[in-house]
Amino acid sequence: MADQKDKADKRRHRLFKYLRKEVLPTAFCPGCGCGIVLNCYAHAVDELQMDPNDLISVTGIGCSSWIPSPYFMGDTLHTTHGRPIPFATGAKVTRPDKTLVVIAGDGDLIGIGGNHLIHAARRNIDIKVFMVNNLIYGMTGGQLAPTTPAGVPTSTSPYGNVEHPFEIAELVAAAGASYVARWTTFHVFPLMESMQKALTRKGFAFIEIRSQCPISYGRRIGKRTGTEALQEYKETAVRAQEAAEMTPEELAGKIVVGRLAERDKSEFTANLRQLNDEIRKKDAGRRPEDWSIS
Amino acid sequence: MDRTGYDRVLKAIGKKQLFAQGDEAYAYGALLAGCRFFAGYPITPATEAAEVMSQLLPRIGGAYVQMEDEIASMGAIIGASLAGVKSMTVTSGPGFSLMQENIGYAFMTETPCVVVNVQRSGPSTGQPTEPSQGDIMQAKWGSHGDYEVIALSPNSVQESLDLTIECFNLAEKYRNPVLLMTDGEVGHMREGITLPDHGKYEIIERARPSKEPGDYIPFLPESGKVPQLADFGSGYHTYYTGLTHKPSGLPSTDDAEIHTQLITRLCEKISDDTEKLTRVEELYMDDAESVIVSYGITSRAAAYAVKMLRAEGKKVGYLRLITIWPFPDQVLRRIGESARRILVPEMNLGQIYYKVKEAVGYNAEVIKLPKIGGIMHSPQEIAAALKE
Numbered sequence: 001m002a003d004q005k006d007k008a009d010k011r012r013h014r015l016f017k018y019l020r021k022e023v024l025p026t027a028f029c030p031g032c033g034c035g036i037v038l039n040c041y042a043h044a045v046d047e048l049q050m051d052p053n054d055l056i057s058v059t060g061i062g063c064s065s066w067i068p069s070p071y072f073m074g075d076t077l078h079t080t081h082g083r084p085i086p087f088a089t090g091a092k093v094t095r096p097d098k099t100l101v102v103i104a105g106d107g108d109l110i111g112i113g114g115n116h117l118i119h120a121a122r123r124n125i126d127i128k129v130f131m132v133n134n135l136i137y138g139m140t141g142g143q144l145a146p147t148t149p150a151g152v153p154t155s156t157s158p159y160g161n162v163e164h165p166f167e168i169a170e171l172v173a174a175a176g177a178s179y180v181a182r183w184t185t186f187h188v189f190p191l192m193e194s195m196q197k198a199l200t201r202k203g204f205a206f207i208e209i210r211s212q213c214p215i216s217y218g219r220r221i222g223k224r225t226g227t228e229a230l231q232e233y234k235e236t237a238v239r240a241q242e243a244a245e246m247t248p249e250e251l252a253g254k255i256v257v258g259r260l261a262e263r264d265k266s267e268f269t270a271n272l273r274q275l276n277d278e279i280r281k282k283d284a285g286r287r288p289e290d291w292s293i294s
Numbered sequence: 295m296d297r298t299g300y301d302r303v304l305k306a307i308g309k310k311q312l313f314a315q316g317d318e319a320y321a322y323g324a325l326l327a328g329c330r331f332f333a334g335y336p337i338t339p340a341t342e343a344a345e346v347m348s349q350l351l352p353r354i355g356g357a358y359v360q361m362e363d364e365i366a367s368m369g370a371i372i373g374a375s376l377a378g379v380k381s382m383t384v385t386s387g388p389g390f391s392l393m394q395e396n397i398g399y400a401f402m403t404e405t406p407c408v409v410v411n412v413q414r415s416g417p418s419t420g421q422p423t424e425p426s427q428g429d430i431m432q433a434k435w436g437s438h439g440d441y442e443v444i445a446l447s448p449n450s451v452q453e454s455l456d457l458t459i460e461c462f463n464l465a466e467k468y469r470n471p472v473l474l475m476t477d478g479e480v481g482h483m484r485e486g487i488t489l490p491d492h493g494k495y496e497i498i499e500r501a502r503p504s505k506e507p508g509d510y511i512p513f514l515p516e517s518g519k520v521p522q523l524a525d526f527g528s529g530y531h532t533y534y535t536g537l538t539h540k541p542s543g544l545p546s547t548d549d550a551e552i553h554t555q556l557i558t559r560l561c562e563k564i565s566d567d568t569e570k571l572t573r574v575e576e577l578y579m580d581d582a583e584s585v586i587v588s589y590g591i592t593s594r595a596a597a598y599a600v601k602m603l604r605a606e607g608k609k610v611g612y613l614r615l616i617t618i619w620p621f622p623d624q625v626l627r628r629i630g631e632s633a634r635r636i637l638v639p640e641m642n643l644g645q646i647y648y649k650v651k652e653a654v655g656y657n658a659e660v661i662k663l664p665k666i667g668g669i670m671h672s673p674q675e676i677a678a679a680l681k682e
Contacts, residue, residue, distance in 0.1 A: 020533075023544060053529050058373070070533060070544055075526045077376065078535035078545075079369065080399050086333075086366035090373030090381065091526055093357045094331060098377075098527050119362040272359075276352045283306075283353055 015042040018052065023070045028063065031218070031226030033185040033211030037132055038067045040188055041103070044195035050099065057101050058088040060108035063139045064132035064211070067103045082113025085120045088127050096269040099128065099199060106133040106147040110168050114146075121175035121204050125268035128198045129206045131168065134213035142216035153220055169208040173261035178203030180261040184210040186233035187257060194259070203267045210255055295328050299354075300492040306353040310489045316454040316480040317342035317384070319487060320410045321350065323458025324382045326490065328497055329408070330356035331381040333370035335363055335389060338422040339478035340412035343384035364389035368396035372405045376534060378525030380462055384410040386478070387429055388419065390436070397471050398437030401560065403534045404513070404521065406465035406500055410458070410474040412481040415668045424668020425478035427590055427641040433473050434619050440557055442564035444571060445473040445619040447590040451485040456495075457616070463498040464571070468563055469520050475618055477641070479591040479670060503530060513556075514541035519563035565620055573616035574625055578604060582611025584635040584680050587626070587650055589615040591670060592639050598673035603680060610680060618646070623653040630654030637680055639663040639671045 019042070028034045045055065052074040059065035061081035069078040079087045084102045092100045102109075109117050109131045120127060136154060137143040143156040147168065151160045173180040179201050183191040191209065198205035212218060212229030223229055233255060240258035243251060295303075303325045304310065314322070320343045324332070332347040348358040356379075361367040364385055371381035385393065390411045400407055413429050415421035429436075433445045444464050448454040458474055465472040501522045503510040507530045515521045524530035533543035538553045546552045564571070575593075578600060579585070588596040593614040603610040613629060615622065626649075629636065636658050638647040647662040654660055663679045665671050 020544075022542075052531070053527065056377075056526050069535065074531050076531075076533045076535075077373065077526075078533070078537065079372075080395050080536055083365060083369045083396065086361060086369030087373035089359065089361070089366070090331065090333060090370035090375075091377040092373075093359055093370075094374045094377035094379045095527050115362050116366055119366075272352075272357055276355060276357075279352045280355070 015039070015046055018042045018045060018073050020070050020073055026071055027066065029215045031212065031214040032063070033134065033213070033226065033229070034064050034067050034132065036185040036188060037064065037103070037130065037209055037211060038071060040192045040195060041067065041072070041130065043192050044199060047192070048196055048199060050199070054097070055099050055101060056088075056091055056095070057103065058084040058091065059102065060084040060104040060113060061139075062105040062108045062137070063213075064103060064105040064134070065108060067132070068101065082108050082111065083116065084108070085113065085116040085127065085129070089120065089125055092125055092127055093269055093272065096126070096273070100126070101199070102127055102129045104131060105138070106131060106135070106168065107137045107145050110166055111146050117172060118175040121172045121177040121206065123268040124176060124178055124204045124265045126202055127204060129204070130195065130198075130209060131206065132209050132211045133168065134211050134217055135165075136213055136217040138213040138216040142220065169206065169260050172206045176265065177206050177261065178263055178265050178267075179205040181259045182208040182210070182255070183257050184233035184237060184255060185212060186230045187237065190257070202270070203265060295326070295497045297492055299328070300326070302354045304489065306350045307489065312487050312489070313484055314451055314487050315342055315482055315484050316448070316451045316476060317412065317482065318346050319451045319454035320384055320458045320474065320476070321346035322489060323455040324408065324462065325350060325354065327380065327459040327462035328499075329380045329382050329462060330354070331371065331374035331379045332356070332383065333359045333361050333367040333374070333381070334383050334385070335361055335367050337364075337386045337389045339414055339425070339481050340384045340386045340389075340410070342481070343410065343412075364392040365396065368393040368409070371407045372396060372400050372403070375405050375407050376403075376526055378528075380406070380466070382408040382410065384412065386412050386414045387416045387426075390429055390432065394432075394436040397443070398439060398441060399536045400471040401437070401441040401443070402536050404469040404523070404560070405471070406469050406523070407471050408458070408461045408465050408474065409471060410476060413475065413477040415666065421668045423478065425480075425591060425641060425670070426666065426668065427477060427592065427645070428666070430475060430618060430642065430645045433475050440561060442561045443471060443473055443619050444468065444564060444617070445475045446573070446616055447475045447618050448480060449590055449593045449614065451480070451483065452487045454480060455487055456490070459490075459495050459497070463496070466498045466500045467520070469500060469523060470564060473619075475590070477591050507531065511541050512543045513539060519559050519566065568620040568622065569624060571617055571620055572622040572625060574622060575612075575614040575616060577612040579611040579613065579629075581609050582633055583609040584637065585611040585613055585629055585633045586637045586639065586676060586680070587613045587615065587646075588639055589618060589646065592641060595671045595673045596639060596676055599676035602673055602677050608680070615646070621649045621653070626650050626653035630657035633658050635680070636660045637663055637676070639665070639676050639679070641665055641670070
């Protein structure tokens with residue numbers, strides 16, 4: 001039996017080694033974009049030849065939090081709703097040598113957990129955040145999210161959404177992240193490259209991934225399959241460079257994709273270490289009686 | 295902690311004899327227990343602890359992080375602990391309320407960590423600078439679901455330091471969040487304290503895996519009810535979730551048996567050890583017909599009241615609860631069998647009073663003496679309550 005199982009494993013895809021086999025198949029709905037994101041992430045890790053022992057995945061609550069947790073192999077922390085970034089902050093400060101990856105949804109990261117997102121960007125802590133934005137609370141069955149476009153009916157905005165949605169990538173860029181990009185599940189190769197960039201660049205990196213939820217969102221706007229959403233992403237995506245030349249009217253209904261910010265800025269845990277080194281150097285030359293703390 | 299680590303902490307603090315606030319003592323105790331990560335958010339009357347940590351942690355190679363709120367602070371100390379370092383946060387009522395969900399998470403994932411609640415007068419914003427004992431029941435029941443915490447309560451600055459060390463030891467031993475339930479009076483008053491000599495207190499470290507990755511089962515105890523803990527990054531690929539989980543750590547959300555086994559083990563690892571965890575202080579108990587049961591700052595007035603009544607020839611005893619949770623039912627049951635009356639002064643409208651009453655049953659009369667508004671009981675009013 002064991003031999004047969006080994007043989008079956010060997011026939012599988014080369015990225016299979018990154019997955020927790022005992023929890024497959026995934027619980028994602030037909031047409032869901034989460035599988036594409038998982039695929040891109042596994043490819044990015046593989047391309048970089050990263051040691052899974054150096055990766056710590058941290059997630060919140062919602063469908064996209066299940067992308068690494070439990071499906072991706074490695075140390076995994078599946079936290080409370082909206083809080084993966086604070087948990088990751090504690091882990092990163094303690095183990096600055098490890099790569100901290102947060103994968104969660106729009107409801108988690110900008111709805112309930114929005115404050116943590118902008119503060120982590122401000123600190124520029126070396127955490128990689130891949131936010132899957134499906135414009136809806138999918139796991140709970142399709143309720144209004146802070147990303148839901150105006151006018152869209154959801155189960156808690158049955159007469160149409162009267163709120164304005166967040167432009168999250170732009171918000172995180174303004175908050176001070178060192179790398180910000182937006183892609184969609186249609187743009188798998190650029191997304192994969194962008195993930196590699198985020199994983200290797202020091203500092204807070206944020207990728208907003210527009211992704212489809214045919215079951216809880218698509219059906220409310222007349223797009224009942226994943227392919228219809230991918231078609232829409234293909235047709236409405238505008239590269240950031242082109243978007244810069246366009247008027248707000250021209251940009252209505254478009255998805256701006258590509259790199260939105262990249263800046264050199266000192267990183268939080270490096271700053272902490274530098275501070276510790278400087279203080280301890282000073283202390284080494286001091287007499288204990290001058291150490292008074294108050 | 296080894297001698298070098300101890301000396302480093304001592305050097306950073308500066309001297310062994312200090313005139314310090316309770317809030318400073320929690321910080322000193324934490325550092326002496328090996329705490330090297332602190333996340334917090336300013337709040338009266340607890341802020342001074344964060345200030346001391348921000349000053350001392352960088353000097354001994356630790357990290358202080360000021361988070362954006364108390365939810366984040368609690369999350370960060372859990373993340374840090376699972377990455378292998380002892381961690382703490384210090385807060386007061388409103389912050390403690392915000393931390394509740396993640397305290398439940400720490401219980402569910404068996405993450406060692408210490409939370410100090412310098413209680414202030416609530417509910418809501420209440421009287422921020424005034425002391426209270428109003429969060430005693432919240433400490434036990436604040437997060438949702440069935441769970442157990444360990445909570446200790448100091449009545450002096452020295453004990454604030456000593457019990458903080460104890461909190462860390464218990465957190466590591468039981469893999470559980472441990473609470474130091476103190477108050478704004480203890481937190482802000484100044485008393486002379488002495489830092490313990492190296493070796494005076496045993497410093498406990500969490501049990502780490504004795505087996506190789508692959509053979510190690512994260513939530514299956516090797517013996518007893520507390521499993522070993524693998525630090526993140528040590529190659530064990532541990533999976534932590536707040537969901538109901540199997541011994542492997544992987545979620546199981548619709549199996550009554552797995553949920554029942556998990557929660558029962560998590561609760562029993564604390565409740566089975568109630569007697570071992572019980573710390574009380576007793577005075578004049580041998581012939582006591584009446585007993586004053588108190589905890590925290592209230593016990594200072596209670597002790598004085600007992601001495602006053604004894605001077606008048608009244609057979610009054612003094613019992614101070616140092617362990618609040620798990621509640622020492624056995625001790626109270628025993629006292630209920632010998633004493634006629636039990637008086638419970640508390641800086642709330644009656645919280646531990648109900649636990650005392652429950653343990654004593656109808657064996658003795660249990661009288662509550664509530665006081666709120668941020669003013670402590672005077673020894674005279676406690677004594678007067680027993681004379682009625």
